[in-house]
Amino acid sequence: MDRHVTAPRQEGFLDRVFHGSAVGMAVARMSDGVVLEANDAFSYLIGRGLPDLLGADVFALGIWGDVGVDRARELLSTRGVVDGFDATVQPPEGETRVIRLWAELVGGAEPLVVVRASDVDGRAAAGSRYAELREAEVRFKALVEQMPAITLTQIEDPQSPTGFRTAYVSPQAERILGYPTAEWIRDPTLWIAVTHAEDRERVMAAARHAAASGQRLRDEYRMIASDGRVVWFQTETAPVEDPISDLRFWQGVMLDVTEIKRAAEHHAEVEAEYRNLVEQIPAVVYLGEYGEDGDWIYISPQIERVMGYTPREWLEHPAPMGTFTHPDDLVRVREAEAESYRTGHPFRAEYRMQRKDGRWIWIVDEASVVRDPEGRPLFMQGLMYDITERKEAEERLIALDRLKNTLLHTLSHDLKEPLTAILGAASTLERLDAELLPEERGQLLRTLASRTKGMNDLLTDLLDLDRLDRGIAEPRRFPVHLGTLIRNVVAGSGALRGRPVEVEGCDCVAAVDAPKVERIVENLLSNAARYTPRDGRIRVRAWREQEGVHLAVDDEGPGVPDELKSTIFEPFRRGPDAETQPGSGIGLSLVARFAELHGGHAWVEDRPGGGASFRVLLPDGGRV
Secondary structure: OOOOOOOOOOOOHHHHHHHHOOOEEEEEEOOOOEEEEEOHHHHHHHOOOHHHHOOOEHHHOOOOOOOOHHHHHHHHHHOOEEEEEEEEEOOOOOOOEEEEEEEEEEOOOOOEEEEEEEEOOOOOOOOHHHHHHHHHHHHHHHHHOOOOEEEEEEEEOOOOOOOEEEEEEOOHHHHHHOOOHHHHHHOOOHHHHOEOHHHHHHHHHHHHHHHHHOOOEEEEEEEEOOOOOEEEEEEEEEEEEOOOOOOEEEEEEEEEOHHHHHHHHHHHHHHHHHHHHHHHOOOEEEEEEOOOOOOEEEEOOHHHHHHOOOHHHHHHOOOHHHHHEOHHHHHHHHHHHHHHHHHOOOEEEEEEEEOOOOOEEEEEEEEEEEEOOOOOEEEEEEEEEEOHHHHHHHHHHHHHHHHHHHHHHHHHHHHHHHHHHHHHHHHHHHHHOOOOOHHHHHHHHHHHHHHHHHHHHHHHHHHHHHHHHHOOOOOOOEEEEHHHHHHHHHHHOOOOOOOOOEEEEOOOEEEEOHHHHHHHHHHHHHHHHHHOOOOOOOEEEEEEEOOEEEEEEEOOOOOOOHHHOOOOOOOOOOOOOHHHOOOOOOHHHHHHHHHHHOOOEEEEEEOOOOOEEEEEEEOOOOOO
8 A cells, every 4th residue: 555645736726725714624545545645634533644645555554433434435436425423533532523514426537535524413514523723723813813922833843054944923023023024934043133133143052952952942032123123032932742643832922021121221320329328437337126036138338347357247146136235235235126116216326336346336317218009117218327436535525624623623723722822821921011920921821832832733734734635745764763762752742741652662863853752752642742641651652563663652542432433533633522622623534634644544443451552563764
């Protein structure tokens, strides 16, 4: 049996009727049953693809039902027709169906059998399901051509330079890119030719890989429209197997995403500008959730400059706020945060935080509330400024204000009192000079001298303090025997008023500024005499250690409370009983400043057995 049938399809009216009909038809040779032609409706109704039908034996298709093959041959040979009969067919895939068939013999040199098929109910549209399929195809095509995307069908073609040729492309290709649909089908190289040069090699490689592997292809690339515009496409192409023809083709969708790309690029530009702005302003920008367990969403790079931690270290820390905020400030900050969450008002707080290097700095934290569409607070978007310098300046201003008030008090009290005494003595001498006894005149003159010296000492202290504040005082170091210096100061101190002082050790020589050291010893002795009872002891010691020379003045007074030990050397700082004790509050400040001038420092300790021990370290300008 010759199964290699090559009956050509004639293009013409009858051919169009045959192949376009919704009635299933097939033509076979009577002699050997070989099917010469069949239309799509017949193929659909019996569930066999056209490649399987052409060349097959029509009497072996299993379509003759109860009539049977032999009876069918007999009826065709004798009567030339087989009246309508029903047959049950079972397609390889799909449901079992019952169809109605007719067959007739067409005479000639080589008689032909014409078989017609329709639904079992004999409706005029014999291939109603096929017709429905055709209608669905028409509807699908109309839908495809209205979509805001290009749909295309490509088949593999070894003769094409690209290995594919376009079998169908929707009209959107011309609307979007400007190239007519006929040009896409006629020129198999157009698709790759209009692909952007920077994307072409990658796209071709991806297409070749998809063709070789049979895998779905997803890609994103640019194409050049006929007017020169760059159009971005997001494409997806999948291989499809035709169940009737067994032909594999590629069905694809090309979505124009140019606007999305432009929006994304614009968003990226805006985001880059925003980040550049955020990362240049002299403050820490952050996004953070509320509460102790809230996550930090973003922190700008300035956190490293302000706190010493990189953004990654900060974001990965489980609780940076609770860990680094000063314990005395944390409760207040949490209360302000809770109030912001409850009311929706902006958050603001000033508090201390500990840097990575251990230093405490002042932070001002200001944040606004970011809400969800229902108005619920989600997180805070805020700024953190380092205000340590401002805080220190405020503290300095407060200290200066306190200093001003103290200075005014000192000038009004410590200068007014001796001026009153001097004025009284001078007035008495002026009025009663001739009547005064020598002893009375001498007492008045001593008062004038004593009070004048006290005022001079106070003014000298103020001038020294000013020079030290302005940094214009420098130590003039010369080798000095400290024992001799200390004994001379003790012998000439008017503040002791004859009170005995024990001098111990002091057998050492140091390169120091002798006048400044004398003032240190004098001021410490004056302080000790002021607070030590008349029967109490005052002791002065000096000794050398590796870091330099140590001086100590011990007294048996009330001592210095712990809370004042770190501030007692500040200018005009006086003890708790300052109102009952004379003094300006400058002496101990000068002790500390003269020590610092030498590169040392001053401090106070509790004296064993009671009282205070004021100490000074004076590093040598050079060992002697």
